[in-house]
Amino acid sequence: MIYFLCKGLLRDRSRSLIPFLVVTVGVALTVLMEAWISGAVGDIIETNAKFKDGHLKVLSRSYAEQQSQYPLDLSLTDTQHWLQILRQKYPSVNWQMRIYFGGLLDFPDENGETMAQGPVAGTGIDLLSPDSKEKEYFNLNSALVKGTLPQNPGEILVTDQFFERLHLSIGQSATLISVGMDGGMAVHAFKVVGTINFGVTGLDRGAIIADVSDVQEALNMIDATSEIFGYFKAGRFLKQQAMTISQMFNQAYSKPNDPFSPVMQTFLDGDIGQAMGFMDRYLAFILIIFVFIMAIVLWNSGIMNGIRRYGEIGIRLAMGETKNHIYFTMLGEALIVGIIGSILGTMVGLIPAYYLQEVGFDISSMMGSTTSSILISTIMRAQINSMTFWIGFIPGVLATGVGTLMAGIAIYQRQTAELFKELEI
């Protein structure tokens, strides 16, 4: 009997091929859409996590309270101790010191007289440790415009705009004049070895990147750092894991009444992270609507299919099949079509999704800049995640099934004799 029904299913194109194509296309679109939305959300997270919030970060409680002012004097101390704990306890995360600071960069001529100077926003990151991932996070290799990346202590990068405006040259020495952690004046000599683009107007006007040890030395920060940033080795923000880690850490080490004890924050605690919650819901909403529309389309084709077959239903009843049996065989057929269509649709959808994940979609021409920068990624990417693999089955299997279910209810609502009327035409 099953073989018999399958034969019919295969031969009747409007029963198999058309719903099958509709399911496949619908599922493929859903899958692609989901991957694309995840990619877009992931992109926003990564861009912001990269520079400002990290996936996770550890800072002193008092620094955390005034974070927006980068209060260097409230920096976290005992950095090596904390780094060791973090790296040992949470090995799925890369932990790195970072120091954000401000100051005046002064460029002397060969006589030691000021040739040019300008205010800069500084970022101290681990540039020199061989296992440091910071160069990758900051995308430095492709953001580099002129010169090379720092190889030795004392070497810094400046933004290309700043470099051009002050008519600097590669190899030029520079003096940073700033306020140290202790509140005293801090002066330190550097050498400009390369220029970069941040892709953000404010920063591009005047910013430098230096090795974090140099910055510690320059600002008298002995074993201190403004923040310790953590990035998942998986390469993207893992919400659940981030929340667990921060909870565990804070419970163990953060003391509410000690302003200098450390506190761990997740990306979600940052400004963007807080907005993300909303954004996430918004995108989920779009996805739900999309799935819903697909469901209606597929549901409809299920109903149409059922109605078209009243004649067949009548004759099968006449032959002594029970309504239940007919109903279940029709449901079975729909589910076969739905499942196979969903599997194929998911595979079909994954192909462009994979392409968009690996290669991405370059929007740099739309943005009018050709050099990539640190903050803004010019390549939009999809992101295949666990949901990508099953989301398509919601409209694919569920909707097809429910459509047939609804169509089938008509079988029950009608009197047997009435179904027979269909046969008298």
Place this chain on the structure above:
Amino acid sequence: MTERSIISLDQVDKVFPVGDGKFYALKQIDLNFEEGEFAGLVGPSGSGKTTLLNVIGALDKPSRGRVSVLGQDVSQLRAKESAHLRSEKLGFIFQTHNLLPVYTVYENIELPLLLLRTPASERKKMIMETLEWVGLTDKWKSKPNKLSGGQCQRAAIARVMVKRPQIVLADEPTANLDAENSHMILKTMKKLNQELKTTFIFSTHDEKVIQYLVRKITLTDGKVTQDEIVNKLKESR
């Protein structure tokens, strides 16, 4: 109810609600059919022929009275039991052949056997034998859309006869056929009636069908107004 009676109707009414009132499609029907009958329900359109066949075929329940088919009280049967009765003992032939278009003639005829779970080894023999009765042996591989109207109707008869039902209910089986095909169909059915002792009950207003009937039951406004043996001779023809 006589010894050989296989269908008996006793004071059967069938009432349909119409607006606020009731419409009597069948009124106080008393009928008996014996095994091997070749009977016809005749009467003007709307007289209740189809309704009566549906009640006999356990597709519809009588509003009042008793309908017994092969010893079973139809009005007491649950859906599953009446489906069972149809599947094993009854056959329906309609005005249109209603062959399933995606299946070949062979497969269409196979369906009722599949529902009865007849083993594969027996199916083939039964189907080929039935095709021979109705003269469609050479068309077994064809799809319905490749057959003429008469051939389709013969295939529909084969689909019914393949399971050797005890009773065949045929609702205007020749209404869509030309004279030649009508005669061919009727001869086929007559032959099956005589060879297999299958009981046939028709509903018709086709003169060609009436010629073949042995018993003619006239319905008028839901009542039996005449019930006569019209063709004793032809029975032995």
